Amino acid sequence: MAALPFVDFKQKYHKIIGDKPYKVSNKTGAGIDEVRQAIAEAAAKLPLMGEKWPIHWLEAANAIRAKTDKSMIQKQLDQIMTAQGVAQNHCLILAKWLHELGELLYFHDNDDLKNVVILKPQWVTEHISLILTSQQVLDKQGILTIAQRDRLWSDLDYPMREHFLNLMAQFDLSYPALDDRHTHFIVECLPSDPPDYQSTWNKMSNAKEIRMTYELNMLPPGIPTWFIARAHRFTTHKHWRYGALLAENAAQHNLGLVRAFPEDRRLELIVRGNAPNYFFDILRDGLELTLQRFPGLDIKRTIPCPGHHGQPCSGEFNYDQLEKAMQKEVSEIQCQEALEMVSVYQLLFGLDWRTKDAVLQKMEELKQDITGADENINNFFNWIQGHFRKQHAELQCPYAFTLSQQPVNWWRPFAAREVILQLYCQQPGHWHKTEKGGCYHIYELDKCSHFIAPHLSKLIMLFNAIITLGIGTVGHDTQLKHDLEFMSELKQKFPNIDDHVDDATKRGLCRLLRDLDPSDSWGGLKAVHVKPQDDVLWLCEKHAKEYKS
Numbered sequence: 001m002a003a004l005p006f007v008d009f010k011q012k013y014h015k016i017i018g019d020k021p022y023k024v025s026n027k028t029g030a031g032i033d034e035v036r037q038a039i040a041e042a043a044a045k046l047p048l049m050g051e052k053w054p055i056h057w058l059e060a061a062n063a064i065r066a067k068t069d070k071s072m073i074q075k076q077l078d079q080i081m082t083a084q085g086v087a088q089n090h091c092l093i094l095a096k097w098l099h100e101l102g103e104l105l106y107f108h109d110n111d112d113l114k115n116v117v118i119l120k121p122q123w124v125t126e127h128i129s130l131i132l133t134s135q136q137v138l139d140k141q142g143i144l145t146i147a148q149r150d151r152l153w154s155d156l157d158y159p160m161r162e163h164f165l166n167l168m169a170q171f172d173l174s175y176p177a178l179d180d181r182h183t184h185f186i187v188e189c190l191p192s193d194p195p196d197y198q199s200t201w202n203k204m205s206n207a208k209e210i211r212m213t214y215e216l217n218m219l220p221p222g223i224p225t226w227f228i229a230r231a232h233r234f235t236t237h238k239h240w241r242y243g244a245l246l247a248e249n250a251a252q253h254n255l256g257l258v259r260a261f262p263e264d265r266r267l268e269l270i271v272r273g274n275a276p277n278y279f280f281d282i283l284r285d286g287l288e289l290t291l292q293r294f295p296g297l298d299i300k301r302t303i304p305c306p307g308h309h310g311q312p313c314s315g316e317f318n319y320d321q322l323e324k325a326m327q328k329e330v331s332e333i334q335c336q337e338a339l340e341m342v343s344v345y346q347l348l349f350g351l352d353w354r355t356k357d358a359v360l361q362k363m364e365e366l367k368q369d370i371t372g373a374d375e376n377i378n379n380f381f382n383w384i385q386g387h388f389r390k391q392h393a394e395l396q397c398p399y400a401f402t403l404s405q406q407p408v409n410w411w412r413p414f415a416a417r418e419v420i421l422q423l424y425c426q427q428p429g430h431w432h433k434t435e436k437g438g439c440y441h442i443y444e445l446d447k448c449s450h451f452i453a454p455h456l457s458k459l460i461m462l463f464n465a466i467i468t469l470g471i472g473t474v475g476h477d478t479q480l481k482h483d484l485e486f487m488s489e490l491k492q493k494f495p496n497i498d499d500h501v502d503d504a505t506k507r508g509l510c511r512l513l514r515d516l517d518p519s520d521s522w523g524g525l526k527a528v529h530v531k532p533q534d535d536v537l538w539l540c541e542k543h544a545k546e547y548k549s
Helices: 006-012 032-044 055-066 074-083 088-100 121-132 135-139 146-152 158-170 198-202 225-230 277-291 319-327 353-368 373-391 445-469 478-493 503-516 541-547
Strands: 071-073 116-118 143-145 174-176 183-186 208-216 235-240 243-247 254-261 266-273 299-304 316-318 332-334 341-343 401-405 419-425 439-442 526-530 535-539
Touching: 055 074, 055 088, 071 074, 074 088, 074 116, 116 121, 116 158, 121 146, 121 158, 143 146, 146 158, 158 174, 158 183, 174 225, 183 225, 198 254, 208 277, 225 277, 254 277, 266 277, 277 373, 299 319, 316 319, 319 332, 373 445, 373 535, 401 445, 401 478, 419 478, 419 535, 439 503, 445 478, 445 503, 526 541, 535 541
Parallel strands: none
Antiparallel strands: 071 116, 143 183, 174 183, 208 266, 208 299, 235 243, 243 254, 254 266, 299 316, 332 341, 401 419, 419 439, 526 535
16 A cells, blocks of 8 residues: 655644554454554543542532433533532633533523533434435435424424524534525535536626635635525525525526535636626625634635637636735736736736726626616616625714715815815615705814725716616716716825725715715715615614614
8 A cells, every 4th residue: 555645744734643654454454453542542631631629629510410300501510510519710710621521511692692501412412313304304405494303303392493503503504594494404414416507507607706715724614604694595406515506686697606626625616607797796795704713724815817819718817916906906917827928908908997998888888788677777786785884884973975076266276266065865776865954064084084085986976877777866966977077086185095985984074974964964874774785774763664673
């Protein structure tokens, strides 16, 4: 038998322990005793092994083991411990230790699980196995409905069924669908092999395509299955353990394909369609949210080369390097495969705010395209709005506004001139100025330029798109065109202020608006959470009512 490259394996897979590989024979049993001894020695070095416990702790642990109850609430567990002399402030420590040793199940840091303590872990294992071996769940490609759960766990009351399902999510055995709390994906029941998705996918082979690849240092459980569950509202019912084919809507004008390659520790997200940018942005957000569940994960994002002179190219570009190129205003970067120069703006088209001119040009082209123009334009505008809202997430004040110039004496410095800040209602398809209030005079713009200037590029792009599409009353407002010209001129007056909207800039804008409007009335605008993306829109009273359940 050829020797294994053990040193290389240890460098690649950091959790391998031991100093050598072990040769064993299942036929003769040779080497198995040596492996058992190595496992015992490694186990002896684990945390808690060999630790000395106070006598009160041992007595409390024995009292817990003697209980015939299969579960109890956390307060009852504390009472058992304190009755044996364990100090109240040591109860959590002992409970965590018993959990680590497998004596009980207690997830104190999980809000869905912390109130119930499982005293007999085997009880949970037996019930989970009923789900994992259910032929009905297997036949439905790993989808578990609440009705199926209730049938399989009929001996449990409703609260315990919910708790067991939350335990399965804790163990990365199941994930709830984001749009339907009655549907769960059972990871172990998902088919390993993909269904026939190629026939649907290949119909879009000539459509526009956006692709991003994620190279990871490891592929932990939950990737991509947690994402597939979260994206269930886009399901085409073609999913498997390592991927899914998704559609933006029933018409399937834009399709998304996510695939994981465990051996290569790689993820791939591709969206094809007439106007794939918006759908790609939605799926990418979900995938990034999935990756954030694993702190310390090393991620390298790459974008494929678009090709040269009409010929395809296998080259790839590091997304972080493209970001740096944009920051340094480098317009072209060399493809290392073909040694040809490629436009940075072309590579990042639809992925970065700074490609706004190209995006607006594309929108003009879509307006001229009669076939499917409305849907394509709407998708493009939705992408622009989505980026705008994402950039201003968690902002505690309205952030859609224009600036207009007041007539002044010619000799006054530009930055010291008076301007008017006008807030807008963000109702999709019906943007409009606030009708009562929400219009403020700023007398010395230079004093607040650091809080306003970073927002201007995004606002200019957004309102230009609204004008291009003629959306609502705003899209036909002649004054808006003059305001945007002024805002563009204003942006050029502050070239040293970066477009990046950081937390300090967000706080500064909120302080400015509160100084201008101490009552925080802001023209009647209110923050409204809109499903399913949980976006925050600032809406007038009339439009906010449409979202009240």
